[in-house]
Amino acid sequence: MRAEWRGSKRKVFAIFGVMTRAKVLSLFPLATITAYWLGNQAVLFAVSVILPVILAIQAFIRPNESTENNRLGDALTDLPQPKILVDLLSHTLENKHKTGLNTACIVVDIDGFTKLNTSLGQARGNDVLKRISDRIVAAVREEDVVVRLENDCFAIALDPVYKVDLESTLSVVRHIQKSVHDPMNLAGSSIAISISSGYCLGSGSPENTGESLVQAAKNAMKEARRNGAGGIRGYSSDLSIRHKTRSILNDEVTEALKRGQIIPWFQPQISTLTGEVVGFEALARWLHPRRGILQAADFIPAIQSAGLFVQLGEMMLTQSLSAMQKWQDVGHPVDRVGINLSDQELCNPRLLEQINWELDRFGMSPDRLNFEVLETVLADPKDINISNNIRELAASGCNIDLDCFGTGHSSITSLRQFPIKRIKIDKSFVKNIHIERGQKNMMRAIMNLADQLDIQALADGAEDIEELKLLSEMGCEFVQGFCIARAMPADDALTWLTSYNEKLLRGKSVEKLAI
Numbered sequence: 001m002r003a004e005w006r007g008s009k010r011k012v013f014a015i016f017g018v019m020t021r022a023k024v025l026s027l028f029p030l031a032t033i034t035a036y037w038l039g040n041q042a043v044l045f046a047v048s049v050i051l052p053v054i055l056a057i058q059a060f061i062r063p064n065e066s067t068e069n070n071r072l073g074d075a076l077t078d079l080p081q082p083k084i085l086v087d088l089l090s091h092t093l094e095n096k097h098k099t100g101l102n103t104a105c106i107v108v109d110i111d112g113f114t115k116l117n118t119s120l121g122q123a124r125g126n127d128v129l130k131r132i133s134d135r136i137v138a139a140v141r142e143e144d145v146v147v148r149l150e151n152d153c154f155a156i157a158l159d160p161v162y163k164v165d166l167e168s169t170l171s172v173v174r175h176i177q178k179s180v181h182d183p184m185n186l187a188g189s190s191i192a193i194s195i196s197s198g199y200c201l202g203s204g205s206p207e208n209t210g211e212s213l214v215q216a217a218k219n220a221m222k223e224a225r226r227n228g229a230g231g232i233r234g235y236s237s238d239l240s241i242r243h244k245t246r247s248i249l250n251d252e253v254t255e256a257l258k259r260g261q262i263i264p265w266f267q268p269q270i271s272t273l274t275g276e277v278v279g280f281e282a283l284a285r286w287l288h289p290r291r292g293i294l295q296a297a298d299f300i301p302a303i304q305s306a307g308l309f310v311q312l313g314e315m316m317l318t319q320s321l322s323a324m325q326k327w328q329d330v331g332h333p334v335d336r337v338g339i340n341l342s343d344q345e346l347c348n349p350r351l352l353e354q355i356n357w358e359l360d361r362f363g364m365s366p367d368r369l370n371f372e373v374l375e376t377v378l379a380d381p382k383d384i385n386i387s388n389n390i391r392e393l394a395a396s397g398c399n400i401d402l403d404c405f406g407t408g409h410s411s412i413t414s415l416r417q418f419p420i421k422r423i424k425i426d427k428s429f430v431k432n433i434h435i436e437r438g439q440k441n442m443m444r445a446i447m448n449l450a451d452q453l454d455i456q457a458l459a460d461g462a463e464d465i466e467e468l469k470l471l472s473e474m475g476c477e478f479v480q481g482f483c484i485a486r487a488m489p490a491d492d493a494l495t496w497l498t499s500y501n502e503k504l505l506r507g508k509s510v511e512k513l514a515i
Contacts, residue, residue, distance in 0.1 A: 089210030101160035200235035366397030427461020
């Protein structure tokens with residue numbers, strides 16, 4: 001049936017080529033009159049009879065270039081050109097009020113295909129693409145149209161029917177996902193492939209065009225991909241607003257870094273034993289000229305999209321060391337500043353060299369820096385430089401914190417394999433610890449683990465004085481959270497630090513210091 005469908009499409013394209021030339025033939029009456037006034041009978045005969053016949057024969061023998069491109073389709077997968085899918089969707093949307101038929105578009109993207117292609121090689125990568133395209137085609141109906149939009153991205157236009165609803169579309173998406181997720185045997189090895197999927201019903205398309213429907217489904221797919229591999233998302237107007245906001249931020253973020261609009265703010269970390277400030281965590285903030293203060297979660301996707309993690313990290317390190325030097329010069333030295341390191345930064349083979357250069361520049365020793373690395377990065381380092389850099393940083397005297405501890409899938413393995421100085425217990429384990437028994441038991445278990453492994457523990461996200469008090473009673477040595485102070489600019493951090501140290505000298509308890 002697929003072969004017959006493609007054959008019928010070729011006939012349609014050939015006819016389309018003739019029709020295109022028919023538009024040219026419509027100008028022949030004018031050409032005939034011109035030949036009559038300017039030429040003789042032979043010229044008139046050639047223009048009015050012979051030339052149209054030649055062009056008509058040529059149209060059947062050799063379709064025009066654009067028609068030929070549409071006919072050939074995708075060279076690797078033998079799928080039709082994307083324009084065919086867009087045109088079919090447009091036709092359905094434009095005529096749905098007459099026909100009563102509607103459609104939906106699904107866009108799927110292979111998770112981690114770039115890294116997979118690099119590890120397998122181009123030839124095997126192409127084989128994977130071909131097999132996945134075959135699986136997608138087999139998973140949908142013969143009347144549905146599948147195309148390859150980009151290298152590892154596919155789109156499916158559902159055949160128009162009278163009722164297209166969320167349930168039926170989701171069923172198709174899940175069937176496609178299941179078909180692709182089945183293990184694939186490649187050169188004697190079994191590999192598992194996952195895809196992120198987005199979809200949009202024709203009735204939900206922002207505009208009544210095929211291009212708009214495909215873009216909406218693509219935006220939904222991108223949202224699914226942001227939330228982890230194998231995700232599914234449907235398009236909504238809220239998603240459209242978020243996508244437009246991200247697109248604007250993507251355009252602005254490079255200039256914002258250059259202009260110094262993105263700077264570190266500092267959140268204090270205290271010792272529950274002495275009440276002293278033992279350090280600050282540097283958190284990126286964007287002082288946006290129109291949207292106000294943006295937290296890191298609002299613009300980190302834009303940083304990632306623009307490939308600016310290295311530049312952001314360099315700025316955070318330089319300004320954090322500058323702030324430490326300033327606090328020290330006025331008599332309020334801070335032992336350490338914590339700085340987050342992304343996997344992109346950890347892949348840099350010159351990372352240690354750059355950090356040492358900055359330390360020398362400000363006259364700081366390596367133990368003044370705590371580098372916070374996400375548990376998920378350590379659980380499965382994709383680049384040998386990641387492991388090497390972590391070990392070299394620790395060997396140089398820098399401190400390594402395992403961030404968001406308890407949320408990854410390989411926490412204990414990371415503690416055994418890497419020189420971790422301290423774990424930062426994720427705020428999800430701290431919230432309501434004074435109310436929920438399960439939370440309290442979980443915290444005790446984590447504290448016991450840290451104690452047995454001789455690793456320090458910092459509880460992140462303490463928002464309530466009762467939480468802080470209980471953490472102190474349980475022996476959690478370090479705490480960070482809103483009940484102590486929120487993140488603030490360097491100058492405000494100095495003011496807060498001065499006031500806090502004065503309270504500490506007056507002998508106030510940890511709980512009262514936090515008020």
